[in-house]
Amino acid sequence: MSLLNRLREYPHILEVAYKLTERIVEGLKPLLKRIGYERADRYFHVPERISKGWVFDCKMCGQCTLHFTGMTCPMTCPKNLRNGPCGGVRLNGFCEVDATMKCVWVEAFERSQKMKTYGDGIFEIHPPLNHRLAGKSAFINILSLQGDEMPAVWKTQTGLRHE
Amino acid sequence: MNRTPGRFEAALRSGKFVVTAEVTPPDSADPQDVLKAAKILGSAADALNVTDGSGANCHISSVATCTILSNAGYEVIFQMSCRDRNRIALQAELLGASALGLHNVLCLTGDDVTAGDHPQAKRVFDMDSTQLIQTARIMRDEGIFLSGRKLSAKPKFFLGGADNPFVEPFDFRPLRLAKKIQAGAEFFQSQYCFDVERLKSHMQKVRDLGLHEKSFILIGLGPLRSEKTAEFLRTKVPGVYVPDAMVERMRKAQDKRTEGKRICVEIIQQVREIQGVAGIHMMAYKQEEAGAEILEEVGLGNMTTKQ
Numbered sequence: 001m002s003l004l005n006r007l008r009e010y011p012h013i014l015e016v017a018y019k020l021t022e023r024i025v026e027g028l029k030p031l032l033k034r035i036g037y038e039r040a041d042r043y044f045h046v047p048e049r050i051s052k053g054w055v056f057d058c059k060m061c062g063q064c065t066l067h068f069t070g071m072t073c074p075m076t077c078p079k080n081l082r083n084g085p086c087g088g089v090r091l092n093g094f095c096e097v098d099a100t101m102k103c104v105w106v107e108a109f110e111r112s113q114k115m116k117t118y119g120d121g122i123f124e125i126h127p128p129l130n131h132r133l134a135g136k137s138a139f140i141n142i143l144s145l146q147g148d149e150m151p152a153v154w155k156t157q158t159g160l161r162h163e
Numbered sequence: 164m165n166r167t168p169g170r171f172e173a174a175l176r177s178g179k180f181v182v183t184a185e186v187t188p189p190d191s192a193d194p195q196d197v198l199k200a201a202k203i204l205g206s207a208a209d210a211l212n213v214t215d216g217s218g219a220n221c222h223i224s225s226v227a228t229c230t231i232l233s234n235a236g237y238e239v240i241f242q243m244s245c246r247d248r249n250r251i252a253l254q255a256e257l258l259g260a261s262a263l264g265l266h267n268v269l270c271l272t273g274d275d276v277t278a279g280d281h282p283q284a285k286r287v288f289d290m291d292s293t294q295l296i297q298t299a300r301i302m303r304d305e306g307i308f309l310s311g312r313k314l315s316a317k318p319k320f321f322l323g324g325a326d327n328p329f330v331e332p333f334d335f336r337p338l339r340l341a342k343k344i345q346a347g348a349e350f351f352q353s354q355y356c357f358d359v360e361r362l363k364s365h366m367q368k369v370r371d372l373g374l375h376e377k378s379f380i381l382i383g384l385g386p387l388r389s390e391k392t393a394e395f396l397r398t399k400v401p402g403v404y405v406p407d408a409m410v411e412r413m414r415k416a417q418d419k420r421t422e423g424k425r426i427c428v429e430i431i432q433q434v435r436e437i438q439g440v441a442g443i444h445m446m447a448y449k450q451e452e453a454g455a456e457i458l459e460e461v462g463l464g465n466m467t468t469k470q
Binding site: 088093105110151152 | 246250272274275278286288289290291292293294297298301307309310311325326327330331334335338341342345346354401402404
């Protein structure tokens with residue numbers, strides 16, 4: 001098992017790292033706003049792709065929900081499920097589609113239970129993906145969209161704080 | 164509630180032990196074939212579930228099958244999977260189904276394309292089952308599409324979701340039901356039950372969360388035809404767990420058909436005793452006769468209850 005994979009077994013530490021990054025980006029907000037979010041994305045999405053790609057096998061959906069799913073990327077689920085496992089999980093807890101891979105949601109649930117800040121996020125109803133955001137920096141999207149990436153009615157119905 | 168309950172919903176609300184049965188749409192453009200597929204179990208069940216490309220195999224569409232059966236007087240449950248359609252097609256189909264008088268909708272994620280006869284197909288999964296339930300509820304209650312555009316007439320759904328207590332992550336499964344209920348699910352139908360002990364511990368957690376009072380839970384089951392069917396179910400059909408002991412029982416049996424039926428009857432009798440179970444869901448593809456005989460034997464058939 002590689003070092004990076006082993007890192008995923010410490011979701012509570014990754015959670016702190018995530019929170020820290022979010023704070024830093026939040027702190028940079030006035031600056032980023034002046035630069036313009038579109039331009040800022042150019043500087044952000046490459047490092048984001050590389051760092052999250054290494055650690056989480058990030059697919060750059062642009063609407064990061066890692067912290068709500070046990071620091072396990074739900075986009076690595078072949079069905080791209082955002083709200084929990086499908087009914088096809090194999091007996092050994094492996095994926096229905098890819099028998100060599102442990103079910104993303106089996107891992108996501110186990111890990112989320114070790115997380116203090118965002119652990120309960122797994123029980124919220126997450127909206128369908130906004131496919132126009134694919135490939136862009138999720139951190140910039142959080143700042144610039146403030147939840148407008150999801151259908152308006154979704155926000156009012158679930159009270160989802162999607163940050 | 165701005166709608167009159169359909170027969171299925173009314174049966175559940177009456178408190179009786181409800182029976183639903185699965186119909187696999189045929190590979191045919193002849194409506195007579197559709198009626199034939201529903202004939203045997205149709206009279207015994209309170210409602211018929213019509214699968215939507217189950218196992219990712221291609222058949223005549225679920226909505227067409229539902230319409231043909233509904234016109235023939237059957238109460239149907241329209242199954243809808245997220246595998247083949249994006250959110251535009253899903254919402255269009257939901258609206259269309261309601262306009263055709265199909266109000267019972269079971270929202271599913273869907274088996275992966277690799278399980279079926281077109282493994283080369285593109286999998287869609289633009290939404291997941293929970294999102295589909297929530298979307299249908301928004302259409303019904305708010306009278307809008309996800310885009311916010313208004314509907315001139317609201318659909319009248321009775322919404323359901325799937326449950327699979329028999330596969331990992333076990334501790335998340337009851338919480339997932341809670342999530343689907345929050346999204347709008349009013350009833351659940353489970354995967355094949357061959358492990359009653361596992362079901363009991365699942366239902367214990369469901370009761371602890373009070374979910375059985377917020378939704379109707381129907382347990383899926385069906386007869387095994389032989390040890391080969393058992394082997395097929397557990398290796399080829401995603402999410403079905405058949406314990407070794409069950410396969411062994413089938414292997415040893417002289418009369419396989421009778422043994423398969425006996426196992427199913429035993430499971431039904433045990434499932435009925437579990438608090439919070441609202442009914443059963445009979446899945447007896449190509450064994451409809453055996454399915455009907457089983458229902459008769461446990462006192463849920465058409466001869467005993469529908470006369």
